[in-house]
Amino acid sequence: MTADLIGRLREVVGPSGLISDPGEMAGYLTDWRNAYTGTAAAVVRPGSTEEVAGVVALCREAGVAVVPQGGNTGLCGGAIPDSSGRQVVLSLTRMRRIRDLDAANQTITVEAGAVLQSVQEAAAAAGRLFPLSLGAQGSCTIGGNLATNAGGTGVLRYGTTRDLTLGLEVVLPDGRVWNGLRGLRKDNTGYDLKQLFIGAEGTLGVITAAVLKLFPAVRSRATAWVALPGPQAAVDLIGVLRGLAGDRLTGFEIMSRQSVELVLRHSSGARDPFGDRHPWYALVELSDSLPVAGLDGVIESALGEAFEHGLVVDAVVAANPAQAAALWALREGISEAQNHEGPSLKHDVTVPVSRIPAFVEGTDRALEGAVPGIRIVTYGHIGDGNLHYNLSKPVGSGDEEFRARAGALARVIYDSTRAFDGSISAEHGLGQSKRGIIADYKDSLELDLMRGLKQLFDPRGLMNPGKLL
Template identity: 50%
Template sequence: MPEAPTLAQRGTIERYHEAIARDLGEGAILSDRELMAPYLKEWRDLYRGVTPFVLRPRDTSEVARMVVHAAELGVALVPQGGNTGLVGGQIPHEHGAEVVVSLTRMSRISPVDQEGASVTVEAGAILSDVHEAADAAGLLFPVSLASKGSARIGGLIATNAGGVGVLAYGNMRDQVLGLEVVLPDGRVWNGLRALHKDNVGYDLKHLFIGAEGTLGIVTRAVLKLRPKPHALDVAMAAVADPDAALALLRRVRGALGDALTAYELVPRLGLEVVARHTPDTRRPFSPVPEWAVLVEASTMLPERSMREALEAVLARAYEDGLIADAVISQSLAEARELWRLRELMSEAQSVAGGSIKHDVSVPVAKVPAFLADATAAALSVVPGARPIPFGHLGDGNIHFNVSQPEGADKAEYLSRWEAMNEAVHAVVKRYGGSIAAEHGIGRLKAPLVAGVRDAVELDLMRTLKRALDPAGLMNPGRVLPEG
């Protein structure tokens, strides 16, 4: 059980509260327990933290002043965006000695630079609002994920989020042209450059992308926008197994080239739990196949040629027995219906009881073998458990989630979380993969980092942390293992 703050720590936190109130006013401080509750609970209920109060800055200057006072007094800070993270990095520890800094009030989006294909946004800007701003300017911001209506840009940058468009556009890192960051001593690094080419020294923005707030607080970003596709088609095909899905990927990629923007793998059990969780969703196939793939194609070229290529490659795959059936969207609404099946996959697993989750990646060619071995490993830990692996087959990122056995006790099952992680991650390591593909490390996986990174790499990361945050006050206990 985490220890409560000492008398000295409580005194320090009180002085910090006084300093903020004196400098920024009580309006910057949220201390009502009921109002603070949403900031202290991770949505899967894995973490419930404690904080003396929540700070809610309105601009970069206020963030900097909050950090200056924290550095002077030795108060640890936990930056938080939309609180949609899945590894606990945004939730304070239970000891109550960390102060949450919420960026939600900093949500401004500047006018889109159409000629430069970029937009400058504050860290608290909601992802779906950035999508709308880009769309209104005839452009596209390509990062998209299920929590787009609540996830915020600062958090997506801090975790180097991926989403469904990585195959075509890359992770969040690939969408950032420039950053503004408040450093652990309160200085502001202004790297808000809308340059596509800049080779003056180290590319410092990459230090902070994926650092999960451990090296500084991202306050603004210049995001790269892309041309908006003229046409978009979504198909779902029924396949016998992941090997067939991989073989189809090779064919689709060969036929569509750069027009292939997403390729997602979905298991039968996943489609079934979505149907139970959300009865109004579409049923593309009857009976439900063992596996399905969702294919998205988008292009700047004439629509007909892309659609004909997609229809032709699926028809050939059907004739060759590689797929059992397929449906292709006939409208944008139908495309959204098919995507909804995939986007509800994680949320819907709640109807199957407790779920032990793994966000992992392996080389694309090894995904089928990994799935077979990881399933065997999971069942060796909990016989009767029900793996529901799904995700981005096109880039090798699989959400290997394992639901409890039918009728099992949820709490007892979840108590096997660490044992299950250890077994599945051992398979990931054997296949040369990563235990954190797009959700970050946070608190959940920090103890595992030493087992998957060598001593030199760990030393380099710790050297960076000590150089930028020698007092260890920026999101302590996240990303890097203790020691």
């Protein structure tokens, strides 16, 4: 990259909006797990959509690739540049404004760099709910959530980020700005263009703002921690809960005993809700907009019915918000706790809910056959079929030896996922980590159509190259 282009970019974003010092750029060039590291000619931090458009247009003119980045909390390296040193990282973190909140229309319009938690708080201040909830919500951005079609714990009731989005503003690869910020729930005027950019991981354009759906505020909750004999019981319990609670069933998370043990071992203050060990657990949450909705009675009735059918071994219902938070901490602490055990081989798969029990049984058996003593850390949003199927090394084995098996072990999981009509990425995206193998697990015609869209929008291949495709 020439000094002339650096100077022209600085003119667009101002002196504080461009970083070229290697030390100052470091935090933008490595993901939070230190799994992916690249280099860049510069990090550009525009403060407006107009500045984003100016940056993209200049880079296109110079033939320089752009890597959009939000909170840099991804797990697949999708926001990290390559090692060439010729790419520009385009960080949206200065664009954090809440542009509008329309309570009557139940919408909020936010810029892509807005942190998810700040959007939740803005909605709450207006007596509304923005239901997207992730472990990284204090640092991930709306732009990143959109780019990966993030899921989280509320998908069971509210859907993914795609379902929560009504309109987008996008800077296209040629620098033009598409203003699709329409808060309409009905717009039958042709192709729904916003859907092309959601989940595209910045390969078709740079999302700069979005109109998101809001919902009535939650005024009552009931939370329970449930011991289960196995995954089949979890699937059956979802049916019982849906039958009694309907759409008040907001969350249903499943965790293996191995997952919970890691949290109990490494998370300060974590306590086992039961005196006995159980093979599987579920975290169940009901919610309602009514302040007095009788949810404790509903969840207790459902658990009582489940006990009668042998689906539940033990259960505890949180008596207050502090107890509910402690139960959620057991679930949300799994990923971090696993990192204390050496390499964590993370996989994010989805299969039809009805097939989860057979999938878990068959995949566990195949992994244990491949690496005796392997520790399988399985947990996730079982209500929508999404499992985080993570692996830790056998006790006493070496880190590098285990890392060397990562590709082969991923194949075991992905082959099993395909056999059960699933997907090798439920909510983390493809990024760098799965780009090389997606062709083995996705229909060739689908990939041809995706490549055609990429060629149409970005014929020079300058938008986040080396990711997704």
